[in-house]
Amino acid sequence: MRDSVDRHVEVWARELDWMDPVKEAIFARLAILARHASQARRATLDSDGLRNWQYKVLLTLRRLGPPYTGSPSLLADHLGLTRGALSARLAPLEEAGLIVRTHEDADRRRVRVRLTDAGHAAFEQQVAAEEADELALLAALTPAERVTLADLLRKMVLAAEVSAAGQVEKAEEAGGAGQAGEAVPVPRGSGSDGS
Structure with missing residues (x-):
């Protein structure tokens, strides 16, 4: 059974004789799946x-984790935002009743x-909808194939993380302001597409 990537690879294999068709097929399919997951998340x-x-x-x-509370500076750091940008984002969430902001008694x-x-309910509803969509995609694979795919993707992620860490080290050695950090997976309720 052929998919759109097979046709894509055929065209580019003729045009670029140096291109690795297996590599192209892998990354084209990963891109399609990432786009699908992102679009499904946005639709939900x-x-x-x-x-x-x-x-x-x-x-x-x-x-x-419990009690699901954090300081604005902690949240801003986790989200890669300035305190001002975070504050602007918290206001509509508070108005919608999804968060509350409180002052500590000892220091107002x-x-x-x-x-x-x-x-909590809004978060879980989103995660449950994404879970259903992703399980529908994975239904094309046997349980053993799912494990194999997860293992193979882990190898690729580890290689990407090692490469990224090496680039940060090089930037720091060259006097750059790079910041080492581990890519934080977002639970599928995750996706790390843009805001």
Whole structure:
């Protein structure tokens, strides 16, 4: 059975005789699957009235674990935002009842952001919808094939992480302002597409 990538590879194999057709097929298919996952996430978010950046704030709070509370500076760091940008994003979430901001009794200047019950429900609804979509895609594979695919992708991710760490080290040695960090997978409720 042929897919659109087979046709794509045939065209480019004729045009670029140096191109590795297996490599091209792998990365073209990964790109299609990533695009599918991103579009499915956005469609689910749109149907629920959430935007991707709102979902990422809920996800970050949920990821912190009980009591699902964090300081604005911690959230800003996790999301790669300035404090001002985060504050602008928190206001609509608070108005929607998905988070609350409270002040610590000992120091009124210290603010804590907490996921509400409605925020938990919105997050879980999104994750459940993504889970259903992803399981539908994986239905094409046997359980053993799924394990094999997960193992092969792990090897590729490890290679990418080692490469990225090496680039950061080179930038730091050259006096760059690179910052080492591990890519943080977003639970499938994840995707790391743009805000």
